[in-house]
Amino acid sequence: MSELDLSQLYETLASEAIVALIAINADSGQLLYTNKLANSLFEINTHELNKLNIKQIIPQEENKNFHPLTMEMILTEGYNQDVLIKKFNGNRFIGNISTKNIEINDSKITLFMCLDITIQRKLQRELTSKQEEIQNAYQELLAQNAQLKELDLAKTRFIALTTHELRTPLSAMVGSSELLKEKLYDTDEEREEFISMIHEQGLHLMELVNDILDFAKITSGKMDYFIHNQDLVPVVKMLMEQFESVADASNVTIDFKDEGKEFICYFDEVRLKQIVSNLISNAIKYNKKEGSVEVFLEEKDEKIFVYVKDTGRGIPSDQIEQVFNEFETLGKVANHQKGTGLGMPITKRLIEGMGGEIDLTSEVGVGTTFWVTIPTKKILSDDLYRERTDDFDLAAS
Secondary structure (H helix, E strand, O other), X not given: OOHHHHHHHHHHHHHOOOOEEEEEEOOOOEEEEEOHHHHHHHOOOHHHHHHOEHHHHOOOOOOOOOOEOOHHHHHOOOOEEEEEEEOXXXXXXXXXXXXXXXXXXXXXXXXXXXXXXXXXXXXXXXXXXXXXXXXXXXXXXXXXXXXXXXXXXXXXXXXXXXHHHHHHHHHHHHHHHHHHHOOOOOXXXXXXXXXXXXXXXXXXXXXXXXXXXXXXXXXXXXXXXXXXXXXXXXXXXXXXXXXXXXXXXXXXXXXXXOOOOOOEEEEOHHHHHHHHHHHXXXXXXXXXXXXXXXEEEEEXXXXXXXXXXXXXXXXXXXXXXXXHOOOOOHHHHOXXXXXXXXXXXXXXXXXXXXXOEEEEEEEOOOEEEEEEEEEOOOOOOHXXXXXXXXXXXXXXX
């Protein structure tokens, strides 16, 4: 092959190369040569080649994903990097660049080679994003599966616990009634003791069954609410009076901080009594000897806050979340007290059903404060705001 043929071959190879090729005067930055792909990629007018400088393709702004091209990168021997580049018309793209410094007739030349990888990078980012979404979804499924397994175990424990709790009062009632039936008692006092035993265990059994029925109604969405605005103070006062004998029997003092003013808000009286009764009952039950229970009200942010504060043993911080968990008994939190463990989950569901909230703070050895919020304005659907009818069956509620 002749020298002319070789020269044409080299020129053709450079011109038709599958990489954008630009020859630059290393001292001035002036463009000396561009191949076809460079002309197309950078939108170069070859008739104005001597007027163009490589500095014109250096973007001035920063990019969160890619470093912008710099003169240092261009002039660094063997540099290879994905960078943000500006075309001569001002448009930006992501390019993979590589450089080579050569010297021809004492002139320093830098060969600047570039591939447009904008689409590849976009696809790569989308692929990475999808992979992250899939990984997150997988982790979420694993967490949900673990929760379902735990829930299944919790349900099994709950059924076993409830069966035991129901059997205990039933056994006591059957045993006592058989003794009465066979008249296996010596005195009237013993007979009265058996009758009292049957009555007490019957009340306990009714409490257990009511918890289960209430929870079933709530979870199935069949719990009825009759909400209207009224003064909360008389309701709280009545409950405090009802719990005085219970508190005295437990050697606990209870006190309502009455400010002598009305606290008007929207609530279902029957459900609210159930809620506050549960809070006061627990505050007495889990209190220390000669402890105290304080109940007080506060109005703020268009809500009435009902606080029930005790001086009991408190709940460890790592167990607080269990208090409102379904199938996690409050008894587990506090020395395995008897019951279905549905009291607090029911309380939470009921107060939320009236548009309120429940929360607590607790310190071991100091005590616990529960509070519920009750809206002072209508925030629920209109059909819930109604008066309770006279023929409403409380026993079936």
